[in-house]
Amino acid sequence: MTLPPMAQQAWGHLPHIRQVGRYEYCSACPQCGESEHVGPGKPDRFRIFTDNSPRAWCRRCGYFAFADAVVGTPPSAQKIAEMERERARLSEAEARRIQQRILKLQSEAYWRGWHDAMDERHRAAWRDEGIPDSLQDMHELGYAENKEFWSDSGEFKTDALTIPYFTNGRQLANVQYKLRTPPRPGDKYRFTSGLPAPLYLTDDVPVAGKCLLVEGAKKAIITHGHMFDRYDCVVGLPGKHPSRACLDSLKDCNPIFYAADPDAVQHGEAAGVAEYMTREHNVEVRIAHLVAKPDDLFTQHKMTAPRFERLMSTARRWS
Numbered sequence: 001m002t003l004p005p006m007a008q009q010a011w012g013h014l015p016h017i018r019q020v021g022r023y024e025y026c027s028a029c030p031q032c033g034e035s036e037h038v039g040p041g042k043p044d045r046f047r048i049f050t051d052n053s054p055r056a057w058c059r060r061c062g063y064f065a066f067a068d069a070v071v072g073t074p075p076s077a078q079k080i081a082e083m084e085r086e087r088a089r090l091s092e093a094e095a096r097r098i099q100q101r102i103l104k105l106q107s108e109a110y111w112r113g114w115h116d117a118m119d120e121r122h123r124a125a126w127r128d129e130g131i132p133d134s135l136q137d138m139h140e141l142g143y144a145e146n147k148e149f150w151s152d153s154g155e156f157k158t159d160a161l162t163i164p165y166f167t168n169g170r171q172l173a174n175v176q177y178k179l180r181t182p183p184r185p186g187d188k189y190r191f192t193s194g195l196p197a198p199l200y201l202t203d204d205v206p207v208a209g210k211c212l213l214v215e216g217a218k219k220a221i222i223t224h225g226h227m228f229d230r231y232d233c234v235v236g237l238p239g240k241h242p243s244r245a246c247l248d249s250l251k252d253c254n255p256i257f258y259a260a261d262p263d264a265v266q267h268g269e270a271a272g273v274a275e276y277m278t279r280e281h282n283v284e285v286r287i288a289h290l291v292a293k294p295d296d297l298f299t300q301h302k303m304t305a306p307r308f309e310r311l312m313s314t315a316r317r318w319s
């Protein structure tokens, strides 16, 4: 993807550039790269604006520059002051935008409609995922037909399973989509774009006490269905590389029994989560070494709740 000339000279080298509006592009950031990037999508934190005064801003680390200052001579004091004002303006606009998007999401009925209007075919699609009707209703899971999404090659439409994410207090925080026909096999999950990816809470209870942690909403829903009365809370991480803010929301849990996917144990992502929780919040994390993903243990391997609890209680304390 090529940017308009001035922006191309300044930021054309960055990875994951894609166009998101007539005069707006996004990519990884020249300063913070894509560290702590959450989820399977590409990083979109760095916004490049290519209208009359090409400039770019990172909503994660705050980096800001005008394209001509990057390409040409070092900026004057006046230009630096102008940058500071523009950085502050963009950052306020971003905070307002997120707040408005969340309020809009909460006020709109469409995501409820995706649950309420589910027919037999839609419910069967969820049952194929291992989630029975009772849990579809409890978690307000839904089905969106022919919904628009973006990929590298532009806009496309697909049916999607919808998963509302709630705060403690049952306010909607985000909606996640599992695409029925993803553009690529590994690219099947999307969050509502521009909103932070929160923890998936299975119950309207405080995220505190003896916690069972898994990866993803679907695994949280299935393990919660079997284990809800044996833990104070059952929660799902939104991906293998959760943000600090997301992990910080686990700070009142102790201990955390982490039923990590086998590949997350093998590749060290699980240890990364445990290390962060121990170092930053002094929380004890026990990582289970499971032979299969926790939801598959229940749906395919005839796991029972007492056996699962025993398995978790023998999990090793990370240190």
Ligand SMILES: [Zn+2]
Residues within 6 Å of the ligand: 029, 030, 031, 032, 033, 045, 058, 059, 060, 061, 062, 063
């Ligand atoms: Zn950045």
